[in-house]
Structures are given as C-alpha cells and as structure tokens.
Amino acid sequence: MNIRATKREETRQKILEAARNCLDCGDFEQASTREIAKRAGVAEGTIFSHFATKEELVICCISAQMAEAIEKGLYTMDPEWCFVDKLMHLASYRFAQIGLNPRLWQVIMKQIVFSARKGAVNDVLQSSGLIQAVQGLIEEAQLTGELNSNLSPELIRKSLMALILFTIHEHMSHQNFDCEDMCATLRELVEAQVIGLWASKPEMAA
Numbered sequence: 726m727n728i729r730a731t732k733r734e735e736t737r738q739k740i741l742e743a744a745r746n747c748l749d750c751g752d753f754e755q756a757s758t759r760e761i762a763k764r765a766g767v768a769e770g771t772i773f774s775h776f777a778t779k780e781e782l783v784i785c786c787i788s789a790q791m792a793e794a795i796e797k798g799l800y801t802m803d804p805e806w807c808f809v810d811k812l813m814h815l816a817s818y819r820f821a822q823i824g825l826n827p828r829l830w831q832v833i834m835k836q837i838v839f840s841a842r843k844g845a846v847n848d849v850l851q852s853s854g855l856i857q858a859v860q861g862l863i864e865e866a867q868l869t870g871e872l873n874s875n876l877s878p879e880l881i882r883k884s885l886m887a888l889i890l891f892t893i894h895e896h897m898s899h900q901n902f903d904c905e906d907m908c909a910t911l912r913e914l915v916e917a918q919v920i921g922l923w924a925s926k927p928e929m930a931a
Contacts (some may be wrong), residue, residue, distance in 0.1 A: 739765040739776045744786045748829060758782075784849055785884065791853035794818040799858060808866035809919060813912055815858060816889065820907040823893065827902040850886065859885055872923050881923055888914045 743764035747756040758779055762769040775780040798815040806814070823830045850856045863881050866872040872881065892911040896902060 733775075736765075736767060736771065738766065738776055740772055740782070741786060741789065744782050745789070746787055748790075751899075768808065780845070784845060784852075788849050788852040791849065791855060794822050795854045795858050808862060808871045809912065809915055811862050812859070812885075812915060813908055815862070817904060817908050818906045818909055819855075819889075820893075823896075823907070824902040826905045827897070831897055834893065846890075856882065856886070870925050872907065872919070873925050876923060884918065884922075885915070888918070 740761065743761050747761060757883065758772050759769050761782070762772055765772075772782065795815065795818065798818040802811055802814050847856075860878055860882050861886060863872060863878045863885070867874040867876075867878065888911060890909055892914070895910060896907050901907075
C-alpha cells in the first residue's frame with residue numbers, strides 16, 4: 726500500500742472511530758455529519774469521499790461491531806459441540822452486544838430494516854461475517870450428518886437468519902434484552918427446525 730492509500734485508510738478509520746463514539750454514546754441518530762467530522766478532525770466533505778451517505782457510514786460501523794462479536798464467538802467455540810450448541814454460542818456474543826446497549830440497537834435495527842437502500846440488512850450480515858460463519862456451521866453439520874445434506878445450505882441459512890432476526894425483534898418488542906432469554910428463544914426455534922425440516926433423516930408421519 727502506497728503512502729497516499731495508507732493516509733486515506735487512516736482517515737477512513739478516524740471517521741469510523743468518531744462515528745462509533747457517537748454510537749457508543751447513544752447519540753448517533755442526533756449527531757450530524759458535521760459533528761462526526763469534528764470528532765474525526767476532518768472536513769465534513771471528507772466523510773462523503775469515503776462514505777456515500779450517513780447511512781453507509783452507519784452500516785460500516787454496525788458491521789465492524791458485529792464482526793468483533795462473531796470473531797470472538799468463533800475463536801472460543803469448541804469444535805466438539807453439536808450444531809445447535811455452536812450456533813447458540815455464536816448468537817450469545819451477538820445478543821450480549823444488544824443487551825449492553827439496547828436503546829442503541831433499537832435505533833440501529835430501525836435504521837437498517839427500514840433503510841431506503843435495497844439490501845441494507847444483507848450487506849450488514851455479509852460484511853460482518855455472520856452469513857459466512859453460519860453457512861460454515863451448516864455445511865459442517867451436513868457433512869457430519871446432523872443436518873439433511875439434500876437441502877441447500879443457503880436455504881437453511883436463510884431460514885436461520887430469519888429466526889435470528891425474529892428473535893431480536895421479538896425481544897425488542899417486549900423490551901427484554903436478557904442474553905440468556907434471547908438465546909432460549911432462538912434455541913427453541915432452531916431445535917424445532919433441526920428435528921423437523923432440517924433433520925438428516927426426518928421421521929415419516931404415521
């Protein structure tokens with residue numbers, strides 16, 4: 726990487742750090758790009774040379790935070806665990822983030838889900854590494870016979886991501902951000918799928 730590219734990347738990281746500080750303080754929704762630029766020590770126009778919109782900046786910040794949780798979850802995962810236990814371990818790190826600052830994540834979820842930009846939710850899940858991590862667990866479980874290998878891994882993954890998003894939405898609507906409770910909700914949903922639709926050898930109805 727040449728000097729110019731290095732400097733540009735350093736500026737980008739300063740902007741992201743300033744935006745993350747706004748997120749951590751819970752005032753990102755009110756913070757203007759001018760305020761973020763001031764915290765980063767750059768001109769306001771510099772932000773838009775790195776991020777097309779404030780929304781784009783939000784997505785990058787969220788993805789980075791989620792990526793940290795996913796990385797920790799994968800690093801501390803026991804390879805001997807079953808598919809459901811591995812998934813729940815990974816999810817627990819994600820749910821813990823929400824529990825630490827629920828008001829912030831309520832704002833974030835609202836902005837992402839109702840984003841005017843097509844594919845915003847998928848972009849966050851993709852760039853954070855969550856989709857790749859879950860897909861890897863599914864493919865591994867299919868190889869070991871825990872999940873039906875005749876089903877498309879992508880189909881299982883999409884269903885699973887829907888269950889995760891449902892769990893988050895359900896607990897936000899009831900203002901219950903306890904990590905263990907969220908994990909219990911997701912586990913119940915996933916186990917029902919594992920012994921049913923995703924089962925390696927589904928039982929035939931009598």
